[in-house]
Amino acid sequence: MATNLDSFGRIDRRPREALALERAIASLGDGGPSLLAFGNGKSYGDTCHNGAGILVPMRSHRAILGFDAETGLLTAEAGTSLEEIIAHAAPHGYFLPVSPGTRFVTLGGAIANDVHGKNHHVRGTFGCHVTGFELLRSDGKRYPCSAAENPDLFAATIGGMGLTGIILSASIKLMRVGSLDVEEEITPFANLDAYFGLAEASDAANEYAVAWVDQLSGTNRGVLLTGNHADNGNFHVASSATRLSVPFEMPFSMLNGLSLKTFNFAYFHAKARKTGKTLSPYGSFFYPLDAVGNWNRLYGPKGLYQHQSVIPFAAAPTVVPQMLAASREAGQASFLTVLKRFGAMASPGLFSFPRPGYTLTMDFSNRGASTLKLLDRLDALTVEAGGRVNPYKDQRMSAATFGTSFPEWTALERYRDPRFSSDFWRRTALSLSAHAPALAAE
Ligand SMILES: Cc1cc2nc3c(=O)[nH]c(=O)nc-3n(C[C@H](O)[C@H](O)[C@H](O)COP(=O)(O)OP(=O)(O)OC[C@H]3O[C@@H](n4cnc5c(N)ncnc54)[C@H](O)[C@@H]3O)c2cc1C
Structure with missing residues (x-):
């Protein structure tokens, strides 16, 4: 099904192939075209696009699964927006510990890009406050990930730009505040x-x-x-x-x-x-x-x-x-x-x-x-x-700019799920590894 899933910059606009999550899950294990989760398209460029494959829109998966008003720990499906998290937690005295400049970002998108806010100097990035998530890989398995369980996949998925699989749900520790204002x-x-x-x-x-x-x-x-x-x-x-x-x-x-x-x-x-x-x-x-x-x-x-x-x-x-x-x-x-x-x-x-x-x-x-x-x-x-x-x-x-800026791309490439890719990754990392295959295999 071709759908309008533009990124925020709207430079490369065309209908894109998309598959509902349930159907994407059913297709796992078959081989087939590459996949990439799509949050709410608030990325400016092509990290959220996969022209050679299929996007899996996540926004309709937005249930809040649990919230502890004592600790501020919230668990939600990955398509939940930051706006919906604020609406749920604010009446209990909590706010996001890290917020980008738009509240229309999804929980999965915020983790996948490890977004930052106006308080990076005190709270670091969004990923610093994520305690765990469930990751779907192309082997069809759901991996619970945290600092204690599957820690390598946990680290590779935070900032991993959707390349390690699909985050289905995640838990984040919210911040107690004197007021939202x-x-x-x-x-x-x-x-x-x-x-x-x-x-x-x-x-x-x-x-x-x-x-x-x-x-x-x-x-x-x-x-x-x-x-x-x-x-x-x-x-x-x-x-x-x-x-x-x-x-x-x-x-x-x-x-x-x-x-x-x-x-x-x-x-x-x-x-x-x-x-x-x-x-x-x-x-x-x-x-x-x-x-x-x-x-x-x-x-x-x-x-x-x-x-x-x-x-x-x-x-x-x-x-x-x-x-x-x-x-x-x-x-x-x-x-x-x-x-x-x-x-x-x-x-x-x-x-x-x-x-x-x-x-x-x-x-x-x-x-x-x-x-x-x-x-x-x-x-x-x-x-x-x-x-x-x-x-x-x-x-x-x-x-070349990418490779010089991020020599650690080879480590992410090792954790990339072979069935997942993006336009950005093909344009940068995979083009580098095509020229120097040993780099990616290091
Ligand atoms: C007005 C505006 C202000 C912004 N301000 C900031 C800012 O202050 N700081 C900042 O850091 N960013 C900022 N951004 C960028 C934005 O916060 C990020 O690009 C964010 O990651 C977009 O999230 P999304 O849910 O729209 O995901 P998308 O843009 O759709 O996707 C982003 C990435 O996340 C992956 N992804 C999405 N869902 C999942 C999932 N469930 N599982 C695995 N991977 C997934 C996608 O594959 C893709 O690689 C801003 C953007 C706008 C438009």
Whole structure:
């Protein structure tokens, strides 16, 4: 059955072959085309696609299977969204220990990409809070996985991008909070030197810290948003029903240099005016973009590329400004330019994107060859600085960039289920192993 299962970047759009989980289970053991679980398509690129095989959509498997209000341990089917987990646990005083910038991600997708949030410096990645899961492999067996049981598969699946099998259900330890809402402080900065001067102390004092940078301003001014869960907020779970929605695809990208310059100017001044601490509803603090339905349609029919890199601490004050300058010089405007300091907490995952350093994220309208050229330049700056490019935001990085960024790919390849694959893995890892088969066999 061909179904519309786009990724968030919408660069490569076509109907995709999909098979319901029950039918995928029945087909195991037969050989046949490769499989890949599909969560909610909130990855930007092709890690959630499998053009040579079949996708197994997981969103309809979303039962909450258990919740202990004393310990905060929640068990759910892997298609459960983070939004549904919040709705279940918040009345008992709990929130997600790690939350990405959208609540429309599934539990399985959050584990498979080992996602991070605005509090990486204190809580690490999503996988740090997962106590166990059940993994279906192509031999038809269901493997209970945890630090104690099948620990190798546990580690390979956290950040394993769906390549080790299908997570059927998982348990996660939620975080007790004073309220869902956040006591937020906004600190404008005039340039990146000022930001780098603030970032470490802000992390030490706050659960959450993230900076927005005005990429089109020659000065790289911006605002640092910090916060902690407020004791005087509430546990009211906001409806995610979007009040605003982009009803149809724009015929061309609305996010061009002029519109973004105007937006950035207005956003910077609106934020910079708000000094002191304010109580922010959790929806607008964690998920501001969820408020506008289908906002990726603003990028028009050609879609968008997101580039996320992490640059080691020592190199970041030099390299991050170079990356912003390279984007400006290429005439490419980034709608969302976000800078954040990753901490040192190690993930239990074998293959996980974050590492200590500063992570820079930029979104670009797809303008064809000129955008691809810029993205290659950003890759080169990243790799030369000893950094790495995020696979689950990617649709085009070269196999060489991938191999240099993630020498540990050979270890993940050893745990990959032979029946599971993705467009991303074929484009990068398998192309490397085709040239040097011994690498994958090491
Ligand atoms: C607006 C926005 C903001 C974002 N902010 C952040 C952020 O702050 N931090 C961050 O880290 N990421 C962020 N992301 C990216 C997003 O969190 C991740 O890509 C996430 O993994 C997507 O989950 P999904 O459920 O949509 O899975 P999909 O995108 O559908 O799939 C992701 C991967 O998970 C695998 N997978 C899905 N379900 C299963 C399963 N049951 N078993 C095994 N494998 C499975 C797929 O095979 C694929 O490899 C953001 C994305 C958007 C659109």
